[in-house]
Amino acid sequence: MWEVVTVLFALMRDCARHGDIDVPAIEAAIPLPLREQFTAWRQTAEGIGDLPEGALAPACSATPACMAPSSSN
Numbered sequence: 604m605w606e607v608v609t610v611l612f613a614l615m616r617d618c619a620r621h622g623d624i625d626v627p628a629i630e631a632a633i634p635l636p637l638r639e640q641f642t643a644w645r646q647t648a649e650g651i652g653d654l655p656e657g658a659l660a661p662a663c664s665a666t667p668a669c670m671a672p673s674s675s676n
Contacts (some may be wrong), residue, residue, distance in 0.1 A: 609650065612650065612651055612654060615654060615658040615659070615661060616653070616654055616658065618658065619654070619655055619657065619658035624657060624658055624661065625657070626655050626656075626657030626658060627657065628657070629656070629657035629658075629660050629661065630655065630656050630657040630660075633656055633657075633660055637660070638656060641656050641659055641660075
């Protein structure tokens with residue numbers, strides 16, 4: 604599962620670098636408790652230290668959706 608998360612973070616990193624994510628707008632909307640959570644997460648997780656919070660927030664939001672089993676009814 605970590606491989607999928609690693610790919611997701613790589614995609615977010617590239618999107619932020621190329622201006623596909625409005626990093627400043629997202630960062631302005633992140634509440635303080637979530638910023639503190641990102642700081643704690645960066646200290647324990649490898650490979651995300653260079654992601655700006657504006658790219659980390661969408662990655663964190665998308666990860667549970669990516670991990671959820673799809674329903675095909």
